Amino acid sequence: MSFLTDQPLDLAPLVARVMSPERGGVACFLGVVRDHHEGRTVTRLEYSAYEAMAEAECARVIAEAEAKWDVSVALEHRTGRLEIGDVAVAIAAAAPHRDAAFMACRYLIEQVKRRVPIWKREYYKDGSEAWVAPRPGPQAMERPAGAASEAPSVPEHVSHTDWGV
Amino acid sequence: MTVSAASTVTVRVLLFASYAEAAGQTSLTLTLPSPATVASVLRLLRGQAAGARLPERPLCAVNLAHARLDTPVSSGDEIAILPPLAGG
Numbered sequence: 722m723s724f725l726t727d728q729p730l731d732l733a734p735l736v737a738r739v740m741s742p743e744r745g746g747v748a749c750f751l752g753v754v755r756d757h758h759e760g761r762t763v764t765r766l767e768y769s770a771y772e773a774m775a776e777a778e779c780a781r782v783i784a785e786a787e788a789k790w791d792v793s794v795a796l797e798h799r800t801g802r803l804e805i806g807d808v809a810v811a812i813a814a815a816a817p818h819r820d821a822a823f824m825a826c827r828y829l830i831e832q833v834k835r836r837v838p839i840w841k842r843e844y845y846k847d848g849s850e851a852w853v854a855p856r857p858g859p860q861a862m863e864r865p866a867g868a869a870s871e872a873p874s875v876p877e878h879v880s881h882t883d884w885g886v
Numbered sequence: 887m888t889v890s891a892a893s894t895v896t897v898r899v900l901l902f903a904s905y906a907e908a909a910g911q912t913s914l915t916l917t918l919p920s921p922a923t924v925a926s927v928l929r930l931l932r933g934q935a936a937g938a939r940l941p942e943r944p945l946c947a948v949n950l951a952h953a954r955l956d957t958p959v960s961s962g963d964e965i966a967i968l969p970p971l972a973g974g
Contacts, residue, residue: 752974768973771902771966774950775973798973810974830974836952838966839973840903852904853972 724779746819
């Protein structure tokens with residue numbers, strides 16, 4: 722299974738992969754290239770990755786989600802050149818009921834942003850370009866009672882230096 | 887004086903995105919005294935042109951997994967220095 726692709730993403734095959742007769746709730750997330758960043762007009766971007774680790778980290782995140790909740794999940798992330806409106810990341814999570822599906826879907830996107838080694842270079846309307854530093858993530862998401870309080874993840878110091886919080 | 891192989895550690899260091907751009911290269915091989923950690927790799931790297939502009943505590947990985955500064959490293963390990971992540 723490869724989680725990175727330089728081809729356009731399509732949600733439908735991911736949904737098809739996680740659906741099954743006993744799973745009545747399917748939650749999906751699409752991350753889409755937007756046309757602005759901190760007041761500047763973005764014309765396109767490029768994702769690059771430390772591919773071997775990105776694949777390994779995606780597999781770990783998925784295994785964690787499937788251990789925390791009774792879910793089946795699928796995830797793909799683009800690399801290479803993307804235009805405005807292109808899908809950068811696609812996630813599908815299917816569970817017997819909606820709560821677990823929503824929670825697993827949210828967990829996946831937050832952990833991908835936090836842990837998977839992918840970088841984004843933005844190209845602006847004025848002809849300039851820049852590597853994009855991430856914004857601080859949202860507050861810690863709610864976890865089900867009994868779930869591990871935190872995933873084995875990025876060392877704590879990262880939160881204070883690279884996330885700007 | 888010849889340093890015996892057992893008392894040194896040779897690792898491959900990978901640089902990505904803005905760090906690779908600043909360094910002008912994407913990988914290099916470093917040999918340092920044993921025992922070594924991610925922190926000692928960074929210390930040696932900072933003394934070279936390729937690592938001169940690295941931040942104080944960059945995100946690092948050892949053999950495809952996130953690591954801490956005190957994570958030990960062994961000969962043959964792949965150490966990656968990761969700029970702030972921006973996937974998703």
